[in-house]
Structure formats: C-alpha cells, structure tokens
Amino acid sequence: MIEISHLSKNFPGEEGEVPALRDVSLTIPDGDVYGIIGMSGAGKSTLVRCINGLERPTAGTNVVDGCDVSLLRGRALRAYRRQVSMIFQGFHLLMQKNCLQNVCFPLRLAGLDRRAAIERGMELLDTVGLADKAHVYPAQLSGGQQQRVAIARAIATEPKILLCDEATSALDPTTASSILRLIREIQEKHNITVIIITHRMSDVEHICRHVAILDGGAVAEEGEVAEIFSRPRSDAARRLVFPQGEVVLPPLADTDARYIRVVFNGVSATSAPLIARMVKERDIVASIAAADTRSIGDRVYGSMILCVGDGRLAASAVEYLNAHPEVHAEEVTARV
Amino acid sequence: MFENIFTAEAWREAWRILRPTLLSGIWETLYVTLLSTALAIVIGLPLGVLLVTGRPGGVRPLPRALMRFLNALINLLRSIPFLILMIVVFPLTRLIVGTVIGTAATVVPLVIAAFPFVARLVESSLSEVSPGQIEMAQSMGASPFRIVIGVMLPESVPSLISNLTIALTTILGYTAMSGVLGGGGLGKIAISYGYYRYKYAVMLVAVVCLILLVELFQLIGTRLASACDKRQKKNG
Ligand SMILES: Nc1ncnc2c1ncn2[C@@H]1O[C@H](COP(=O)(O)OP(=O)(O)O)[C@@H](O)[C@H]1O
Ligand SMILES: [Mg+2]
Numbered sequence: 001m002i003e004i005s006h007l008s009k010n011f012p013g014e015e016g017e018v019p020a021l022r023d024v025s026l027t028i029p030d031g032d033v034y035g036i037i038g039m040s041g042a043g044k045s046t047l048v049r050c051i052n053g054l055e056r057p058t059a060g061t062n063v064v065d066g067c068d069v070s071l072l073r074g075r076a077l078r079a080y081r082r083q084v085s086m087i088f089q090g091f092h093l094l095m096q097k098n099c100l101q102n103v104c105f106p107l108r109l110a111g112l113d114r115r116a117a118i119e120r121g122m123e124l125l126d127t128v129g130l131a132d133k134a135h136v137y138p139a140q141l142s143g144g145q146q147q148r149v150a151i152a153r154a155i156a157t158e159p160k161i162l163l164c165d166e167a168t169s170a171l172d173p174t175t176a177s178s179i180l181r182l183i184r185e186i187q188e189k190h191n192i193t194v195i196i197i198t199h200r201m202s203d204v205e206h207i208c209r210h211v212a213i214l215d216g217g218a219v220a221e222e223g224e225v226a227e228i229f230s231r232p233r234s235d236a237a238r239r240l241v242f243p244q245g246e247v248v249l250p251p252l253a254d255t256d257a258r259y260i261r262v263v264f265n266g267v268s269a270t271s272a273p274l275i276a277r278m279v280k281e282r283d284i285v286a287s288i289a290a291a292d293t294r295s296i297g298d299r300v301y302g303s304m305i306l307c308v309g310d311g312r313l314a315a316s317a318v319e320y321l322n323a324h325p326e327v328h329a330e331e332v333t334a335r336v
Numbered sequence: 337m338f339e340n341i342f343t344a345e346a347w348r349e350a351w352r353i354l355r356p357t358l359l360s361g362i363w364e365t366l367y368v369t370l371l372s373t374a375l376a377i378v379i380g381l382p383l384g385v386l387l388v389t390g391r392p393g394g395v396r397p398l399p400r401a402l403m404r405f406l407n408a409l410i411n412l413l414r415s416i417p418f419l420i421l422m423i424v425v426f427p428l429t430r431l432i433v434g435t436v437i438g439t440a441a442t443v444v445p446l447v448i449a450a451f452p453f454v455a456r457l458v459e460s461s462l463s464e465v466s467p468g469q470i471e472m473a474q475s476m477g478a479s480p481f482r483i484v485i486g487v488m489l490p491e492s493v494p495s496l497i498s499n500l501t502i503a504l505t506t507i508l509g510y511t512a513m514s515g516v517l518g519g520g521g522l523g524k525i526a527i528s529y530g531y532y533r534y535k536y537a538v539m540l541v542a543v544v545c546l547i548l549l550v551e552l553f554q555l556i557g558t559r560l561a562s563a564c565d566k567r568q569k570k571n572g
Contacts, residue, residue: 052475081477092472096490096566105486106476137566157476 002028002051002161002193007060009046009217020046022217023060028210030160033187033194035204035225037240038214044197047214048163051195052084053077064161082110085154089166091146093138099125099149100134106156124152128182144175148182155186162187165197173202180206201240205229205296213237229294230265230301231328241292241302252307258314259289260306262321263328266299274327275306278320284313305332341537350537353529362545364439365521369508369549372443376450376507377500383410383451384458385484395470396480410452418449418510422517439520442511450507457499461492494565501557505550512546522546 007024010017020043028034038044049055050062053069062069064084072080085106093102100121107117125131128148138146147167154162164183168176180196184207187194196208204211204225211229212222215236221228232241252259267274279286286306293302308314314331321329340346387406390398416424422445426436429444465488473483489496515523522542530539 054471054474078477078479081475084475086472086475088468088472090466090468092466092468094469094487094491096493096564098566105473109476109478109482109486139567163475 001030001065002026002195003061003063004028004047004051005061005063007047007050007057007062009043009050009055010058017058020217021050021057024214024217024219025060026212026219026222028193028195030193031187031191032210033184033196033208035196035198035208035211036214037198037201037204037211038236039239040199042214043217044199044214045165046217048086048165048195048197051161052081052086052163082106082157083159084161084163085157085159086163086165087147087150087154087167089169091138091143091150091170093146093149093153095138098135098137099130099141102138102149103153103156106153110157120156121152124156125149127155127186128152142175143171144179147171147175147179151179151182151186155190155192158190159192161193161195163195163197166199167196168203169198169200176200176203177206183207201229205294213240226266226296226299226301229296230263230303256309256311258308258311259332260286260308260314260317260321261330261332262304262306264293264300264302264304265326265328266296266301267324267326268299274321274324275304278317282313282316282320284317284320285309286317299326340534341540346535346537350535350541353535353538354525354541357525357529358541358545361520361522361525361542362549365508365511365523365546365549368439368442368446368511368519368521369504372446372450372511373454373500373504373507375443375447376454376503379447379451380454380503381458383455384462385488387455387459388462388488389480389484395474395483410455413448413452414456416449418445418513419517421445421449422514437518442514442519446507446510446514449510450503453506454500454503457503458496461495461499462488464495465491494561494567497557497561497564501554501561504553504557508546508550508553522549 004024004026007021008019009021010019012018024047036044036047046055050057051064051069053072056070064080067080069080094105097105100118103121103124104117107120112120122131122134125134128151130145130148130152133141133145138149141149162183167183168179171179180203183194186192196203198204208225210223211225213220213228213234213236215234220234220236221232228237229241232238275286275288278284286308288304289307290305291302293300293304295301306317308317318329318331321327383406386398388394389396390403392400422442425445425448429436429441432444433441435441469487469491470483473487478486511519511521512523512526515521515525515527522545526539526542529535530542
C-alpha cells in the first residue's frame, strides 16, 4: 500500500522556491491500477519520482508498505528501488546493448549470474512477445517494441510496484493501447500495483480503476474512474473530461423549451437507446443539444444535454430517466 | 631555406642519415605515443568520470571544494605550454626515469600534459549520456559505481573512441615536439638531424612520416568508433 500524506515538493527557482507538489495526499491500495492524470507541468513526474525515492519531498511523508521512503538512504534506498520499477516516455533503453542485455541489466544488478540472467531474460522477452529480437539492438526496433523491452526489463526483478511515467505518450494510439493491454495483463498475472501517469484520458479509461487528477501540483479530484469521468466536479477534471471546453448552450429560443442534463454513469451499452425509448413511450419530443459520452468496457459514461421542446414535459422526462439506476438527469439552465 | 632539397646530392645525404635512424625513429615515436596515451588514460579516465559523477546533481556528488580544486588543477596543467611543462617536470622525470634525455624520459611530461586533456575529453563523452538513462539505472537501484560501469561508459564507447583518437594524435604531436628537448623518435630526426644541420630533406621525410601516422591513427579511430556504434547499424 502506498500512503502519501501532505506531500509537498519545492524546486529552487530564479526567484525563490517554486512549488511542484502542494499538500498531496493519496492512498493507493495493493494491486490497484491507479491513474494520475494532469496537464503538462502539473507535477505528475515529480510525484512518481517521490514514490520511488528519486526525489526527496520538501514536506510530508510517503509511506510504502509501512516504510517511509524519504528516510531511506544509500543501500536501503537502492534495495527499495528494486521493488519499484519504472517505465518512461522515452523508453531509456541502453542503445549500445541488445534487447537481451537490456533485460539482463536489472537481473545482474540483483546479483544473478550471467547464465541465470540470460535464461530469465529470454523468458521475459517471450512474455512481451519479442523473443525473436533478443540479439537485436534497440535502434532497430519500433517505439512500441522498445517500450515492450523496457517493460520486460522493468518487471525482470518482480517488483511490487510498476510506475509508468507517460509510458504511452510517445506512441500512436493503437500501439499505446497494446502497451496498456500488456501492462494490464502483467498486472493481473502478478497482482502488482501499477501507477499510470498520463495526460491522456484514454489511457486512464483503458485500464485504471482509480484516478487522481493533479492540477498545479495539487490533487483536484480523486476517486473511481467511472465516477470522476461521468461527473467531474473540479475545474481541472472538467477540462480533462471535456477537452474541447465546457459545453456552452445557446440561450433557448423558445421560452417553453428546457434543457436536461443526462449523466450516464455506466449504463450498459444494450440499454443505450434509452432516449429513443423515452421519446416513444412518453411521447416527449427531445433533441440532443450536446453529447460527450464514451464507452469503458461495455458501459457508457459521460453526459448529454437534451433539449425538450415542451417545458411542461421536462419533469416527466427527468423522472423517466432517473428511474434508470445508472442515469442521473436534471434540468439545467443554459450554462452547463 | 628549402632550395637545396631539390638536388640529388641532398637526397643521397638524407638517405645516409635516415637509413639507420628512420625505422627506429618511427618505432620510438609509436611506442612513446601509445605508452603515454595508455598511461594518460589510466589517470585521465577515472578523473573524467569523477568530473561528471561528482558534479552537483551527478550520480555521486562530491564536495564542491574538491570539484573546484580538480577543475582548477586540470585547467592549470592544460594551460602550460608543453615545452615549458617538460622543463618544469625535469626533476620529477629524473626521479622516475633517472635521466631527462631520451625516449623513455619524455613519457613522464607527456603523461602529465595529456592526462588532464584526456580527463576533459572523457568528461565531454560521458556528459553526452542521456540523463534519462542514468535515471533509469537509478530507478533500478543501481549504485553509482554500477551506473558508471554499466551505463555511462558502455553507452559512450563510440564517443570515447573518437575523443581518445583526438588525444592520441595530440600526444603524437607532443612527442615530436619533445625532440627539441632531448626526446627521441621522429621529432629528434626532424629537429636534430634535419633542422639543426640544415638537412631539410631529412626534416621533410620525418614530417611526412608524422603526417602519415596521424592519418593512420585517425582512420583507425574513426572506423572503430563507427563499428562499435549500435545506434545506426542495420541487422546487427
Ligand atoms: N529538477 C527540477 N528542477 C526545477 N524544477 C523542476 C524540476 N523538476 C520539475 N520541475 C518543475 O516542477 C513542475 C512539475 O514538473 P513535472 O513533475 O515534470 O510535471 P509533469 O510530469 O506533470 O509534466 C514543473 O513546473 C517543472 O518545471
Ligand atoms: Mg512528466
């Protein structure tokens, strides 16, 4: 379990200290897939670097499995870091070493002899689907393949925690999701704790259970992915969930018309024609003024703005929609 | 001053002088250069490593005062002209080698002149290693020593070879210069047998040999550096 409490980190700047993290408190249970999402410069990398002790916090504590990381020094710190692996946006493979040698690097650090390291290294390359590239140099691999080698290397010493700092940000969306799938597979197989740092919503949607939204070094919002994505409360979360900007609805031309905001909080995709059924069953004429929904697994999350022509029916529509357990509907004014 | 080298007589005379001396001169130059470079690397490589790892923010920061001292010492040694350095270290040379004249004696000032240069070249090669790779090794719990041995040095091998080739050719130049102050080899042939005795043909041959040696070292160094570099090669 990772227990971060009141963590702050300042960097010395041109004019005094610059805060990168402000009073961050998070608890990440064992075996969780935890997303940390935020705009560039939000302090995400600084936070993970604090978790594996590459950075020392200015204030606060970071306790991993009962041990305060910021108190560790020298040998003890290095031993701790072997439990916490990291993969990076830039892969950071050794370019003068072949894939097998790259994967063997942490094994040799952990004290395995050459033969044992090679044997285990080959197994690991097989796990990530690159057994045939063992003797190829990283420069000859694609970005996705390089990241796979980096993943094999990261899990070589069977760490308890895997930190992924923008691990898919340099990759195209298809490759990115295959890497995320691989991370998920490894997570499930070894039941390790995975922390995914990203600035992309889609990464978190793919595999995370919990997410923290970091904004200006502080946690803006934290909780279950589905909950936060369907009903973002903080401005930072809204900016991420609605990257095109908030939905600003035109003032209603017809004084009778009403807007209804419908939030889908994990409606199963098969009950999706909900709006159509409402139109049919209740005879309410409604149009979709704005929609931003997404599917996570086989469930639909997000929100939609309906415009109901006859205001007297708005209450009926809200009641109809709210009858569905995973839907929340409410009447709203023009600004949503 | 060169007009008399175009006579057949001048070349016959040059041949008389060069026949017994040229091969041994080349050999002496080669062995002094290679030995001095090797010894300069023995001192300069660890020093260059320290200059990178000991920086504030390096993998093993050293006290700032120590770093300032090392940098000042290197700058001082590098700023003394080689011939003056040779004279300054004569007492040390005599202490170590027993004499200040001859091929072996020049190794002492050569190493003293070259190791700070090698340290700077190593520093520049190691500085090219990406901070990300060092961070990767740190995140795996590698000790500073393992980072140097396992990441910094192997990753900068091509650059180290290129830079050490520069060191080798520079030391070759110093070797030749040492001929002025009693050093042996091609420098002695060019200066003592050629220039001082107005046998310019002799000097010319010795200089051409030096040029060929530099070309040869450079060619080998460049080839080796690119052969070692795994970053571009296809189907390695
Ligand atoms: N070593 C450092 N020295 C000074 N400032 C830093 C350092 N590392 C990060 N920062 C600053 O801290 C803030 C957060 O950086 P970072 O954690 O890298 O953000 P993110 O990963 O979310 O993009 C930024 O403003 C950045 O400039
Ligand atoms: Mg970052």
